[in-house]
Amino acid sequence: MHKYASPKFFYSLAGQLIPWIAALTAVLLLAGLYLGLFVAPADYQQGESYRIMFIHVPAAWMSMFIYMLMAGAGAVALVWNIKLAEIFANSCAPIGASFTFLALATGSLWGKPMWGTWWAWDARLTSELILFFLYIGYMALQASIDDPRRAARAAAILALVGVVNIPVIHFSVEWWNTLHQPASVSKIGTPSIHPSMLAPLLLMAFAFTIYFVVVALLRMRNEILERERHTTWVADMLESTKP
Amino acid sequence: MLEAVDLECVRGDRPLFSHLSFSLEPGELLHVTGANGSGKTTLLRTLCGLTRAHAGEVRWHGTAIHKLGDDFHAQLAYVGHGNGIQGDLTPAENLSVAVSLSGSADIAQIGKTLERLGLAAYHHFPAKILSQGQKRRLALARLVAEHKPLWILDEPLSGLDVDSASLMTTILMEHLAQGGLIIITSHQDINVETKTTLHIRIN
Amino acid sequence: MPKLLKAIARLFWRDLTVAMRRSTDILTPLVFFVIVVSLFPLGLGPEPVVLRTIAPGVIWVAALLATMLSLNRLFANDYADGTLEQMALAPYPLALLVLTKIAAHWALTGLPLVLISPLLAVQMHLPETAIATLALSLLLGTPILSLLGAVGAALTLGLRGGGVLVSLLVLPLYTPILIFGAGSVAGVIAGIDTEAHFSLLGAFLALALTLLPWATAAALRVSLD
Numbered sequence: 001m002h003k004y005a006s007p008k009f010f011y012s013l014a015g016q017l018i019p020w021i022a023a024l025t026a027v028l029l030l031a032g033l034y035l036g037l038f039v040a041p042a043d044y045q046q047g048e049s050y051r052i053m054f055i056h057v058p059a060a061w062m063s064m065f066i067y068m069l070m071a072g073a074g075a076v077a078l079v080w081n082i083k084l085a086e087i088f089a090n091s092c093a094p095i096g097a098s099f100t101f102l103a104l105a106t107g108s109l110w111g112k113p114m115w116g117t118w119w120a121w122d123a124r125l126t127s128e129l130i131l132f133f134l135y136i137g138y139m140a141l142q143a144s145i146d147d148p149r150r151a152a153r154a155a156a157i158l159a160l161v162g163v164v165n166i167p168v169i170h171f172s173v174e175w176w177n178t179l180h181q182p183a184s185v186s187k188i189g190t191p192s193i194h195p196s197m198l199a200p201l202l203l204m205a206f207a208f209t210i211y212f213v214v215v216a217l218l219r220m221r222n223e224i225l226e227r228e229r230h231t232t233w234v235a236d237m238l239e240s241t242k243p
Numbered sequence: 244m245l246e247a248v249d250l251e252c253v254r255g256d257r258p259l260f261s262h263l264s265f266s267l268e269p270g271e272l273l274h275v276t277g278a279n280g281s282g283k284t285t286l287l288r289t290l291c292g293l294t295r296a297h298a299g300e301v302r303w304h305g306t307a308i309h310k311l312g313d314d315f316h317a318q319l320a321y322v323g324h325g326n327g328i329q330g331d332l333t334p335a336e337n338l339s340v341a342v343s344l345s346g347s348a349d350i351a352q353i354g355k356t357l358e359r360l361g362l363a364a365y366h367h368f369p370a371k372i373l374s375q376g377q378k379r380r381l382a383l384a385r386l387v388a389e390h391k392p393l394w395i396l397d398e399p400l401s402g403l404d405v406d407s408a409s410l411m412t413t414i415l416m417e418h419l420a421q422g423g424l425i426i427i428t429s430h431q432d433i434n435v436e437t438k439t440t441l442h443i444r445i446n
Numbered sequence: 447m448p449k450l451l452k453a454i455a456r457l458f459w460r461d462l463t464v465a466m467r468r469s470t471d472i473l474t475p476l477v478f479f480v481i482v483v484s485l486f487p488l489g490l491g492p493e494p495v496v497l498r499t500i501a502p503g504v505i506w507v508a509a510l511l512a513t514m515l516s517l518n519r520l521f522a523n524d525y526a527d528g529t530l531e532q533m534a535l536a537p538y539p540l541a542l543l544v545l546t547k548i549a550a551h552w553a554l555t556g557l558p559l560v561l562i563s564p565l566l567a568v569q570m571h572l573p574e575t576a577i578a579t580l581a582l583s584l585l586l587g588t589p590i591l592s593l594l595g596a597v598g599a600a601l602t603l604g605l606r607g608g609g610v611l612v613s614l615l616v617l618p619l620y621t622p623i624l625i626f627g628a629g630s631v632a633g634v635i636a637g638i639d640t641e642a643h644f645s646l647l648g649a650f651l652a653l654a655l656t657l658l659p660w661a662t663a664a665a666l667r668v669s670l671d
Contacts, residue, residue, distance in 0.1 A: 078664075133618035140614050144605045147255050153668045154601050158615060161597055161661050165619050168650070172622035176629065230256055291535060294671050317537035325528020331467040332460065343456040346449055346537040369467075 007224045008233045010084055014217040021214045028207035035200035049113040056106035058205040059099045060124060062212060063131055064166070066096035070138075071163035074156025084220075086152035087227070089159065090142065091219035095212055097135035103128050123177035127170050134162045148227055244268055245290070245393060245424055249299035252285050259285055260445050261298070267441065269392070269422040272415070274433060277445035283428040284324070286445065287397050290426060291321045303393075317346050320391040322399055326382035330371030334362050334381050337370055338388060347389045356388045360410070375402045383411060386418075394418060396427045450538050454546045457533075461550035471519060476558045479512040483566045494571040501570035502580070502631035509559050509584060509627075510620050513591040514613050516555040517599040520547065521666070525603045534670055540663040548596050548659065556588030572635070579634045586647040587627040593658040594619050600665035623650065 036054035043050040070092035077085035107125045108118050119125070138155055145151035228234050244266060251261035259282030267273050275283050288294040290301055292308050292315065300307045308315045328337050338353050357363050360380045365373060370381065379402045386394055394415075400408050412434060415425055427433065465471050486504050490496055524530040533543050563584050567577040598616035602608040630643035 130618050130621055133614075137615040137618060140611055141601060144602075144607060144611055150668060150671055153671075154665065157597070157661055157665045157668065158601055161594075161619065161658070164653075164657065165622070168622045169618075172625040172646075176625045179629065227256065293531060293534060313537040313539070316535050319535060321531065321535055323528050323531055325526070325531065327528040327532050329460070329464055329523075329527070329529065331464045336460070336463070340456055340460045341532060343449075343453045344532055344536045344538075344543075346453065 007228055011221055011224050014221050018217055025211045025214055032200050032203035032207045040197045040200055052106050052110045054200055054204050058208045059103040062208050063096055063100040063103055066092050071159040074159045078156050087220050087223050091216050093139050095215050100128055100132040123174045126173045130169050244304055246302040250296050251298035252289055253297045267424050270419050272425045273441040275428045275443045281445040284397055287395050291395055318391055319393045320386050320389050321395045322382050323397045326378045328370050328378055331369055334365050334370050338384055341385045342388050345389045352388045356384050360384045392423050394425045398428055400429055400431050457546045458550050465554045472554050475512040475516040475555050479508050479559055482508040497570045501572050502628040505566055506624055506628040517595040517612055520551050520599045521603055541659040544662045545659040548592050552589050552592040556592055560584045576631050576634045580631045583627045583630045586651055587623045590623050590651050590654045593654040596662045597665055600662045603669040
């Protein structure tokens with residue numbers, strides 16, 4: 001166990017895995033996009049514009065999922081003091097924030113044909129917006145602490161407080177939305193799902209997950225190099241790769 | 244008995260010291276010296292448990308201090324760079340808060356302690372009118388009032404005049420004579436006559 | 447155990463005494479609260495119907511901001527002068543000492559907001575039935591604001607730009623309290639039953655009281671490291 005958690009071992013393992021997973025990501029993304037954009041039938045109510053769902057919905061899922069992973073990794077780092085978990089939690093934040101941003105942008109694009117406005121205070125969009133703020137706060141806290149280990153521990157505490165709060169925020173926004181929702185605006189959301197739509201949706205979700213793994217591994221390798229730059233193994237490796 | 248076992252401390256990603264081991268018995272004083280920035284304060288804070296050691300551990304009577312937790316804190320008095328004085332409270336109020344926080348509720352001692360450290364005249368004034376040296380004395384008054392066996396003191400003599408410094412030395416010697424343990428950093432020489440004085444110099 | 451209680455009482459007394467001797471500290475957030483709310487009629491016009499509609503949200507948002515402003519005072523002084531180290535090294539659970547400080551902070555900032563809120567309610571033309579609801583919702587909500595804010599204050603201790611950073615960390619977490627707090631007042635105005643709002647605010651308060659002092663204590667230990 002300890003061997004796998006050592007940054008040095010992880011660095012080379014990740015280096016070997018990345019090309020394969022990256023190739024898998026490309027295949028899955030292309031397949032998902034093809035099925036979603038060309039094969040799946042048009043929605044009888046929303047026409048072609050619903051297809052943005054194949055990006056929006058998996059992105060929204062990923063944004064929540066990554067925050068939970070980040071908080072989980074933070075807890076592991078706090079309790080067992082495992083460096084690799086800290087590094088993983090750190091690399092999650094920007095990716096999660098990007099997915100949240102993607103969900104917000106696509107939600108806004110989807111809103112235009114649906115509601116005739118770029119922004120509606122729809123429950124899911126509002127939750128995503130607050131989640132986006134949470135990610136920003138996490139990254140801002142981390143960036144303002146110089147010592148990387150202290151930064152990781154502080155950020156982990158924030159993520160844990162956030163992760164307990166997310167269901168509460170989600171629930172309260174839903175509640176608020178049902179109270180204030182004008183009847184004329186229909187709820188954004190997955191139209192009644194036909195299997196020909198479900199398949200590309202799940203495929204896209206899977207592709208996004210694998211994509212997240214690739215980017216997380218890349219970011220982790222970067223951070224390992226930065227944190228371990230004073231160690232001998234990094235020096236040896238740099239020496240051997242010199243032309 | 245306080246032991247450090249194979250301690251290693253880092254600041255940021257810069258190692259300060261490593262493989263530092265010592266053990267301190269009752270009645271002994273450990274004088275830590277070293278240049279500015281060499282890690283004296285970090286060592287002291289690590290021995291208190293405020294800063295986590297990068298490697299190794301600190302033991303009190305054979306048990307790691309992070310396992311002892313509050314039981315270790317009950318034995319420890321720490322005076323750091325900050326005096327822990329609230330300027331809007333009087334010296335007596337400051338001392339009584341510090342003493343009750345430290346768990347040794349000997350509030351009756353407070354008047355006597357202030358008198359011994361030459362602060363009795365300021366009994367009813369807010370602590371913010373005290374001079375630097377007087378504030379330092381007030382911070383050190385905690386040690387006298389609290390009766391803890393282990394004292395960890397970071398530059399306790401800074402800002403003290405000659406008389407106060409020699410009073411402090413007397414207090415340190417009394418503590419050692421009663422079987423206390425002292426760990427101290429100081430730029431001045433400490434003229435404490437005891438059975439044993441350990442020196443650590445950090446480079 | 448009596449020693450622990452004595453230490454807690456002493457710490458509570460200390461925070462209150464220090465604040466009383468430096469009374470501008472208590473007044474600043476309170477005056478801020480009043481000024482912010484008073485600005486809205488100036489910006490929107492004194493139409494009672496308009497003011498009544500926006501009042502619950504405006505008063506609650508102003509309460510969030512006033513609490514935010516006062517967070518800096520919670521630990522910063524003790525951190526700078528070394529008292530916080532002494533608390534961390536006290537032979538008592540740090541979370542309990544932290545809870546004591548938060549309680550003192552609430553008594554000095556949250557409670558005054560609750561007490562002055564009826565005045566603002568009148569100013570904003572809230573119906574009489576809503577005035578008690580407003581005060582009650584603030585009474586349940588402001589302790590949660592102090593508890594959540596304490597985590598943010600502890601995490602940003604000693605950091606550059608700590609004041610702005612703390613708002614970034616804490617304000618998104620405040621949303622549920624804003625929703626249910628302001629929602630309860632708006633509900634009373636609209637004639638909706640608000641029991642659920644208060645049950646939920648109470649549940650949040652219970653949850654915050656049990657979890658957040660520990661999180662704050664952990665954050666303080668990280669900041670002291």
